[in-house]
Amino acid sequence: MLTDKKAVTMSHTPAPQIPIRLLGGIDAGGTTFKCALADATGHILETRRIPVTTPEETIGACLGFFREMLTARGAKLACLGIASFGPVDVDPASPDYGTLLSTPKPGWSRTRLTQRFFAGLGAPVVLDTDVNGALAAERELGAAKGMRSAAYVTIGTGIGAGLFGPGGFLSKPAHPEFGHIRVERHPDDHAFEGVCPFHGACLEGLASATALTRRYGDPTLLPRNHPAWDIEAFYLAQACLALTLTARPERILLGGGVMLAEGLMPKIRAAFAILLNGYLELSDADIETLIQRPALGDDAGMIGAVTLARQAVAAGNWSA
Numbered sequence: 001m002l003t004d005k006k007a008v009t010m011s012h013t014p015a016p017q018i019p020i021r022l023l024g025g026i027d028a029g030g031t032t033f034k035c036a037l038a039d040a041t042g043h044i045l046e047t048r049r050i051p052v053t054t055p056e057e058t059i060g061a062c063l064g065f066f067r068e069m070l071t072a073r074g075a076k077l078a079c080l081g082i083a084s085f086g087p088v089d090v091d092p093a094s095p096d097y098g099t100l101l102s103t104p105k106p107g108w109s110r111t112r113l114t115q116r117f118f119a120g121l122g123a124p125v126v127l128d129t130d131v132n133g134a135l136a137a138e139r140e141l142g143a144a145k146g147m148r149s150a151a152y153v154t155i156g157t158g159i160g161a162g163l164f165g166p167g168g169f170l171s172k173p174a175h176p177e178f179g180h181i182r183v184e185r186h187p188d189d190h191a192f193e194g195v196c197p198f199h200g201a202c203l204e205g206l207a208s209a210t211a212l213t214r215r216y217g218d219p220t221l222l223p224r225n226h227p228a229w230d231i232e233a234f235y236l237a238q239a240c241l242a243l244t245l246t247a248r249p250e251r252i253l254l255g256g257g258v259m260l261a262e263g264l265m266p267k268i269r270a271a272f273a274i275l276l277n278g279y280l281e282l283s284d285a286d287i288e289t290l291i292q293r294p295a296l297g298d299d300a301g302m303i304g305a306v307t308l309a310r311q312a313v314a315a316g317n318w319s320a
Contacts, residue, residue, distance in 0.1 A: 023078055024309060025081045025303070031156065035049075035066065048065045062117075079312050080309060083132065085100075086101070087177060090173060094173070134301045142295035151247060156209050178243075183239070207258075212258065215228065224263045236264075237269075254291065260298075265291070272287060
């Protein structure tokens, strides 16, 4: 009888609870880190925006978000994806993988993003550029879905571009530094020296949100007919022209905070047509199809970061 009672008691021992495995994503921008917690399919459950200050404060706040959300759900992190501003080492085989290089962002050069988040969360970390992450999301869910080749340009605190073609993302295991190409000066913009600490009047130095703010103050307060937008469109049209004549993408997506300006996109397309001057025989409709806003809007980078994590889990790639 004692043996029977023991057997009954053991049969009612509750099975150990297996924590839910969730995905994390961070769109690490120059002004804001956008954090997301998602389920295994990539569906986003929670988000939080963290203002960028020092690496210690910003990364600490991001870690706090994930720990808080995971604890509340009784979950563990399967993988964290980071879509980061650059320049950053994106080579998984490099000992400096996930380390920011000589960035204009004060205090952030040599910050080891993957190492710090792995140490803080104990989960695998995968990293790519913010533009590659955004383009990965747009290719799966957005305005570049079904495209064999596409480019994503973000125009915010800085300027960067990601390019995808039949062989994958361009420049792997490094990444393009498209924001630092030289551009022709607008006739009404010769006095401005540019804000890039390395090149002065490169694309980023003349057309980033930082450059707009240095010239005119808060660009969100500029009226639609302000001459600043014609100057901005001229520079961004040159960027689109360079991409079109070199990579020939089927779609160019222009994202980032600057592109929220009302009326800027038509000005860019019009300036692009003038610069192209009939070459390639692209009609206005063709140009409108070629140059577009991201379908995922301001969340493209954050969704892209989660996409990086989900793809890494599916492929069994673990990097920290």
